[in-house]
Amino acid sequence: MLSGAVPSPRNPPSGCRFHTRCRHAREICKEEKPPLVTDESESAEHESMCFRNMPDHQYWQSPSLEEESQTAGQQPREDA
Ligand code: SF4
Known part of the structure; x- marks a missing residue:
């Protein structure tokens, strides 16, 4: 589930365009x-654009943005 404001399409965020609103976002995002x-392993072909669907990607070793905001003294997101 996404929360927060939708980023401007004229000036989208770097990396994954959802990283400012995704509760699973990590530094790599x-x-x-x-x-x-x-x-193609499912009965119907499924396409995605998310590191979470890539089990061997460095995403899984990358620090969570949620943890990063907490160590910086910021309030955690309400949807976490
Ligand atoms: S790549 Fe996946 S986990 Fe990372 S911000 Fe985008 S949607 Fe969220």
């Missing part, structure tokens, strides 16, 4: 745009 991945 600010830097890299996730590629389009096709999962």
Whole structure:
């Protein structure tokens, strides 16, 4: 679930365009745009653009933006 304001399409965020509103966002999401991945293992072809669907991606070692905001003394997001 996304929360917060929709970013301007004229000036989208770096990396994944959802990273400012995604509760699963990690540091890598600010830097890299996730590629389009096709999962053909399901009965119907499924496409996604999210590092969470890439089990071997460095996303899983990247620090959580939620943890980062807490260590910086900021309030956690309400949807966490
Ligand atoms: S890549 Fe996935 S986890 Fe990262 S911000 Fe985008 S939607 Fe969220």
